[in-house]
Amino acid sequence: MSSDELRISRAEHKDRIERIRSLMRRRRIDALYLVNPTRILYATGFSHISTERPVALVIPREAGLFFMAPRLEYDHIREECQFADEVYTYPDYPGKTHPMRLFARFISDKGLASKLIATDSPDGAAGGYGYRGPSLKDLLSKAKFVDGRDIVDNLRLVKSSQEIRLLKESARWSEVAHDILLENAKSGVHDTLAAVKSSYEALAKMLRKLGQRYVQLRIALSPVVVGFRGQVGTGSAIPHAVYTKDKIRKGDVLVTEAGVEVAGYTAELERTVIVGKPSAKAKKYFEVMTQAQDAALHEFRPGIPCSRVDEAARKSVEASGLGDALRHHTGHGIGLDGHEPPWLDPGDRTIIRQGMVFSCEPGLYFPGYGGFRHSDTVEITKKRMGFITNYPRSLEELRI
Amino acid sequence: MSSDELRISRAEHKDRIERIRSLMRRRRIDALYLVNPTRILYATGFSHISTERPVALVIPREAGLFFMAPRLEYDHIREECQFADEVYTYPDYPGKTHPMRLFARFISDKGLASKLIATDSPDGAAGGYGYRGPSLKDLLSKAKFVDGRDIVDNLRLVKSSQEIRLLKESARWSEVAHDILLENAKSGVHDTLAAVKSSYEALAKMLRKLGQRYVQLRIALSPVVVGFRGQVGTGSAIPHAVYTKDKIRKGDVLVTEAGVEVAGYTAELERTVIVGKPSAKAKKYFEVMTQAQDAALHEFRPGIPCSRVDEAARKSVEASGLGDALRHHTGHGIGLDGHEPPWLDPGDRTIIRQGMVFSCEPGLYFPGYGGFRHSDTVEITKKRMGFITNYPRSLEELRI
Numbered sequence: 001m002s003s004d005e006l007r008i009s010r011a012e013h014k015d016r017i018e019r020i021r022s023l024m025r026r027r028r029i030d031a032l033y034l035v036n037p038t039r040i041l042y043a044t045g046f047s048h049i050s051t052e053r054p055v056a057l058v059i060p061r062e063a064g065l066f067f068m069a070p071r072l073e074y075d076h077i078r079e080e081c082q083f084a085d086e087v088y089t090y091p092d093y094p095g096k097t098h099p100m101r102l103f104a105r106f107i108s109d110k111g112l113a114s115k116l117i118a119t120d121s122p123d124g125a126a127g128g129y130g131y132r133g134p135s136l137k138d139l140l141s142k143a144k145f146v147d148g149r150d151i152v153d154n155l156r157l158v159k160s161s162q163e164i165r166l167l168k169e170s171a172r173w174s175e176v177a178h179d180i181l182l183e184n185a186k187s188g189v190h191d192t193l194a195a196v197k198s199s200y201e202a203l204a205k206m207l208r209k210l211g212q213r214y215v216q217l218r219i220a221l222s223p224v225v226v227g228f229r230g231q232v233g234t235g236s237a238i239p240h241a242v243y244t245k246d247k248i249r250k251g252d253v254l255v256t257e258a259g260v261e262v263a264g265y266t267a268e269l270e271r272t273v274i275v276g277k278p279s280a281k282a283k284k285y286f287e288v289m290t291q292a293q294d295a296a297l298h299e300f301r302p303g304i305p306c307s308r309v310d311e312a313a314r315k316s317v318e319a320s321g322l323g324d325a326l327r328h329h330t331g332h333g334i335g336l337d338g339h340e341p342p343w344l345d346p347g348d349r350t351i352i353r354q355g356m357v358f359s360c361e362p363g364l365y366f367p368g369y370g371g372f373r374h375s376d377t378v379e380i381t382k383k384r385m386g387f388i389t390n391y392p393r394s395l396e397e398l399r400i
Numbered sequence: 401m402s403s404d405e406l407r408i409s410r411a412e413h414k415d416r417i418e419r420i421r422s423l424m425r426r427r428r429i430d431a432l433y434l435v436n437p438t439r440i441l442y443a444t445g446f447s448h449i450s451t452e453r454p455v456a457l458v459i460p461r462e463a464g465l466f467f468m469a470p471r472l473e474y475d476h477i478r479e480e481c482q483f484a485d486e487v488y489t490y491p492d493y494p495g496k497t498h499p500m501r502l503f504a505r506f507i508s509d510k511g512l513a514s515k516l517i518a519t520d521s522p523d524g525a526a527g528g529y530g531y532r533g534p535s536l537k538d539l540l541s542k543a544k545f546v547d548g549r550d551i552v553d554n555l556r557l558v559k560s561s562q563e564i565r566l567l568k569e570s571a572r573w574s575e576v577a578h579d580i581l582l583e584n585a586k587s588g589v590h591d592t593l594a595a596v597k598s599s600y601e602a603l604a605k606m607l608r609k610l611g612q613r614y615v616q617l618r619i620a621l622s623p624v625v626v627g628f629r630g631q632v633g634t635g636s637a638i639p640h641a642v643y644t645k646d647k648i649r650k651g652d653v654l655v656t657e658a659g660v661e662v663a664g665y666t667a668e669l670e671r672t673v674i675v676g677k678p679s680a681k682a683k684k685y686f687e688v689m690t691q692a693q694d695a696a697l698h699e700f701r702p703g704i705p706c707s708r709v710d711e712a713a714r715k716s717v718e719a720s721g722l723g724d725a726l727r728h729h730t731g732h733g734i735g736l737d738g739h740e741p742p743w744l745d746p747g748d749r750t751i752i753r754q755g756m757v758f759s760c761e762p763g764l765y766f767p768g769y770g771g772f773r774h775s776d777t778v779e780i781t782k783k784r785m786g787f788i789t790n791y792p793r794s795l796e797e798l799r800i
Contacts, residue, residue: 047642048640048642049640049642051739052732052739052743070728071727071728072639072640072727072728072765073640074727075637075638075765075767076638076639076640076641079638091729091746092728092729092743092745092746093743093745093747094743094745094747094748095745095746095747096746096747097747098747128739129737129738129739129740130553130733130737130739130740130741132549132741149532153530190607192603192607192616192622192623193600193603193604193607195621195622196596196599196600196603196621196622197600199596199621200593200596200597200600203592203593203596204593207590207592207593212645214645215643215645216592216642216643217642217643218642219629219642220621221595221596221599221620221621221622221625221627222592222595222596222621222622223592223643225621227621229619237475238475238476238479239472239476240448240449240472240473240476241476242447242448242449242616242617242618242619243615243616243617243623245612245614245615327471327472327474328470328471328472328492329491329492332452333530337529337530338529339451339452339528339529339530340529340530341530341532343452343492343493343494345492345493345494345495346491346492346495346496347493347494347495347496347497347498348494365472365475367475
């Protein structure tokens, strides 16, 4: 690892593992057994493609951590993870002997078979792609299993300065990618083609500039993703649209998304864009949406519950008489995962703390017409908030 | 839906639902409760982005099927799914009232609260992105829950003629994309840039040719994915590499991958490519790998266990003295998911049937040097097998 690589340092990973162990000590947990790829990445920096083949990281409280994995991941873990004392493998899934039976044996060999094990999966596997198998909990009947998801997830709530730095680097390239998208998107072009072309151009720029400093940790065709995801014209009224056959047309409302993965971290930047001259209706909806985002942005501060930020945005929209156009809450935590707790939602009373990072994205949706949503990524500072994404928000600047 | 769209027909979806219900009748199951996005897509043709927000499809044995979903998916389901009698929504996750409590109420309102419910998640949720919640099983304490995963998954084992057609269309464009990749990949180029550029060019070709007939159902920057995924030079010795900083260099062994999503279905095409003049060592490894693939391809036929195909490839490699270079089994089922049961593995005794579709991809890996793997997608015919991917396999044709 070269010292100026854009990734979490070895020292920070050591610290994370130490903090995990200290939480384990407090709860007298003997071993933490993790299968979720993001939790494994957070703890160790090792990223893998999660499939039907079980992969587990075990962090014993008082001994070196070890992996259990298919043989095809052995060299990968050895080369990429500096924290694995041992890597136990099985030939493949489902195998003549099921991997979970081998996992139970490895754990027994480590003297952990009758211990208190915290885990994010009592089954013992992430369980993708039609995986089937005996439950680890049943195979280790003398062990006591408890829910261990929060041991890692609570640490993830507040971001370190290294994490903020990676999110800012991500945002910086998302902004570059978004500029390029606005140049490539025009009437008559299919949104998917504008998206892939722009992602390519931004990726080329980024790799040229960052060179060997850049590290991609998540599997993807491109670590730069900028586009519309089908949110074109009436498709923009579907918040989680996947695709549209429609090409971009004059008068369309578009909702963009830009995200660039930097060492596992991805900030979120989304903009509402109008093709051509905006109608009075479009202007109105755009204005109500940005006012709602402003209201939420002004509400952010340490010490208040997450629900308060959502309430601010909601009240702003309701005051304009467009409350019926709301379809979702105001935002979510973000970091290694695209959505993370806590949630800017009426039901989330989590107290906002300095170092938390959120998307801020109240949205208005009008079926048959269009959707209006900006999303910015913000960090909670000592007194208020700061932008991680810095990008024009006004209608004048977002017309193409 | 226009009649010549490249997607599963409404009639086939109706037939799938009927077959699901007939399996339910046989097991006296009152309702099937599904959360896995691929199973929901298989049953109804509706594709969604799976997040922390629970989405469930319920198929009662004797009444119309219904969805339970966040409000943001309401219009999406209404527009895209022709089979939903009703769509019950909750405001958002986590909500003032947790969505799972509302799901329990909706199910009770349907008169299913004390019935036999088969499910692919007793928790009631797909559980992404830090989702937490009470278990549906606990909330519906009078209902009896049984594992319902196989009700859909067993139907998926054998592909229909419509599914084979979509996989062939996928393969056809994967071949086009692969040709373009071989033109764009050269010494001095970063593999990710060659990948995104080639994916764009192939996508443009495909959309130009298929126009309104083409339908993308899975979320992705590009439905065309062609590239190397870090399997460049020594990186090709890591079967599940994610990324490499190394640019392509003369003498490198590369392993490609090409897949194009057509209405949810993606065939798999992978090739070992040599940059420049192959060494004697590269020639030898390449030859042993293709012989192993030939051995497996010749073994495919209805009526034998899956393990036999793996055994044929394995024996071929062992006969050459390179058994230590094997890292994984010979292949997997493929269809809506990139990996599906059954598995070409020593531990899978599933009997091969006409209409099953497999990847065939024995691989050899030499740490510090390179990896050698072709992958083809094949269908099982009445007597033997047929290629779904049709692409050159010889070293002469795969030098760049």
